[in-house]
Amino acid sequence: xxxxxxxxxxxxxxxxxxxxxxxxxxxxxxxxxxxxxxxxxxxxxxxxxxxxxxxxxxxxxxxxxxxxxxxxxxxxxxxxxxxxxxxxxxxxxxxxxxxxxxxxxxxxxxxxxxxxxxxxxxxxxxxxxxxxxxxxxxxxxxxxxxxxxxxxxxxxxxxxxxxxxxxxxxxxxxxxxxxxxxxxxxxxxxxxxxxxxxxxxxxxxxxxxxxxxxxxxxxxxxxxxxxxxxxxxxxxxxxxxxxxxxxxxxxxxxxxxxxxxxx
Amino acid sequence: xxxxxxxxxxxxxxxxxxxxxxxxxxxxxxxxxxxxxxxxxxxxxxxxxxxxxxxxxxxxxxxxxxxxxxxxxxxxxxxxxxxxxxxxxxxxxxxxxxxxxxxxxxxxxxxxxxxxxxxxxxxxxxxxxxxxxxxxxxxxxxxxxxxxxxxxxxxxxxxxxxxxxxxxxxxxxxxxxxxxxxxxxxxxxxxxxxxxxxxxxxxxxxxxxxxxxxxxxxxxxxxxxxxxxxxxxxxxxxxxxxxx
Numbered sequence: 001x002x003x004x005x006x007x008x009x010x011x012x013x014x015x016x017x018x019x020x021x022x023x024x025x026x027x028x029x030x031x032x033x034x035x036x037x038x039x040x041x042x043x044x045x046x047x048x049x050x051x052x053x054x055x056x057x058x059x060x061x062x063x064x065x066x067x068x069x070x071x072x073x074x075x076x077x078x079x080x081x082x083x084x085x086x087x088x089x090x091x092x093x094x095x096x097x098x099x100x101x102x103x104x105x106x107x108x109x110x111x112x113x114x115x116x117x118x119x120x121x122x123x124x125x126x127x128x129x130x131x132x133x134x135x136x137x138x139x140x141x142x143x144x145x146x147x148x149x150x151x152x153x154x155x156x157x158x159x160x161x162x163x164x165x166x167x168x169x170x171x172x173x174x175x176x177x178x179x180x181x182x183x184x185x186x187x188x189x190x191x192x193x194x195x196x197x198x199x200x201x202x203x204x205x206x207x208x209x210x211x212x213x214x215x216x217x218x219x220x221x222x223x224x225x226x227x228x229x230x231x232x233x234x235x236x237x238x239x240x241x242x243x244x245x246x247x248x249x250x251x252x253x254x255x256x257x258x259x260x261x262x263x
Numbered sequence: 264x265x266x267x268x269x270x271x272x273x274x275x276x277x278x279x280x281x282x283x284x285x286x287x288x289x290x291x292x293x294x295x296x297x298x299x300x301x302x303x304x305x306x307x308x309x310x311x312x313x314x315x316x317x318x319x320x321x322x323x324x325x326x327x328x329x330x331x332x333x334x335x336x337x338x339x340x341x342x343x344x345x346x347x348x349x350x351x352x353x354x355x356x357x358x359x360x361x362x363x364x365x366x367x368x369x370x371x372x373x374x375x376x377x378x379x380x381x382x383x384x385x386x387x388x389x390x391x392x393x394x395x396x397x398x399x400x401x402x403x404x405x406x407x408x409x410x411x412x413x414x415x416x417x418x419x420x421x422x423x424x425x426x427x428x429x430x431x432x433x434x435x436x437x438x439x440x441x442x443x444x445x446x447x448x449x450x451x452x453x454x455x456x457x458x459x460x461x462x463x464x465x466x467x468x469x470x471x472x473x474x475x476x477x478x479x480x481x482x483x484x485x486x487x488x489x490x491x492x493x494x495x496x497x498x499x500x501x502x503x504x505x506x507x
Binding site for chain 2 (some may be wrong): 179
């Protein structure tokens with residue numbers, strides 16, 4: 001079983017390293033970075049409250065907005081991603097072609113450009129609030145990447161699983177939902193977790209659309225007080241703590257799913 | 264009509280330019296156990312997979328009783344309920360327990376209730392001697408146990424025909440017997456079976472006829488005794504010398 005799982009693993013590393021549970025050392029890279037960052041975030045406001053404490057008071061609104069955008073966009077892009085993944089392996093030519101074009105086009109355009117494009121293009125027709133266009137743009141963008149993860153995940157399941165399901169009288173659709181996708185979850189969870197972390201970081205781009213996320217709050221504070229270095233130090237630490245925290249969560253979830261129902 | 268449960272009439276199958284089956288005809292009577300032997304690439308697995316339409320034939324017709332397997336009008340799902348299939352690599356669903364593996368199809372396809380499905384599933388597990396393993400996951404079972412669950416799973420839709428594609432080839436020798444025993448019980452109960460396998464013990468004990476295939480054609484058909492003790496065709500003799 002171990003060897004089968006090894007084979008099914010697909011690695012994509014545009015988020016952050018997922019900590020390996022086998023690394024037992026107290027001074028693991030993850031611990032040094034995570035607790036180091038937390039230490040700095042606590043120590044700086046205590047020992048130099050002048051700018052740092054004010055900064056720390058100013059940014060929590062931004063963290064909430066960053067979360068809102070990220071969680072909404074990742075949820076929607078998961079739904080979109082499953083549909084795109086299924087479309088990419090569809091045997092109906094037109095669906096297959098359309099989803100493939102979508103993936104090709106979206107992956108070829110930088111997210112920042114897509115953000116501008118959706119904000120201003122949609123702005124011509126209807127007045128969409130910045131936060132909505134930010135979520136839509138990120139969903140459309142990440143839907144393509146997550147779609148590719150689902151496609152790879154579905155294709156990593158042995159063909160015999162589908163045949164066994166079909167030979168029991170299930171339709172292709174039933175076999176996909178009951179047999180293939182549940183197994184796919186296990187395979188795609190680490191890369192999807194990575195996409196979530198990657199999105200958490202990329203969400204900083206939406207600050208360009210007047211969305212008051214973490215980065216934009218920092219810029220607001222810095223431009224009023226001229227504490228640029230100090231502000232962005234704190235902003236960087238907060239992003240780092242968040243991404244490292246979630247990378248650990250993803251690692252634990254991966255382990256849970258792997259061991260589900262086993263003793 | 265009723266006597267022949269499976270009728271395979273002039274079936275050909277091409278994969279691109281490869282002729283996997285060339286004009287194959289074979290009838291299997293109700294309750295009969297037919298073994299298909301032959302080298303790899305002889306088309307025996309392809310023939311089996313055509314019977315429940317995991318492969319589409321290029322030419323020819325296949326019938327299970329009065330239901331047409333081939334052609335556009337075939338009710339493929341009905342065919343697959345009628346023909347249970349057991350694979351060389353088991354293909355149990357790894358995210359489901361042994362019992363859930365068995366109850367999935369009746370619940371999803373026939374929409375029967377969970378408790379009713381569980382009752383059927385437990386009976387089938389008992390039949391293959393694995394009552395104590397109902398909540399085990401496939402990777403907690405030995406190969407022989409997995410294959411027995413796979414047989415129980417294939418029986419869950421009450422098939423008229425059971426198709427076995429090299430059911431013991433992926434097993435260690437000491438596990439082969441437990442699977443063969445289950446297959447022999449099935450044969451005794453009158454199940455119509457088509458078995459692709461080189462399991463000589465099973466062939467002698469339970470099969471009515473043995474079919475030797477080579478290069479997509481049926482070369483020789485006979486009772487196990489005729490085939491193993493006194494094969495007529497040169498190619499059959501050569502093959503049997505290799506595997507015996």
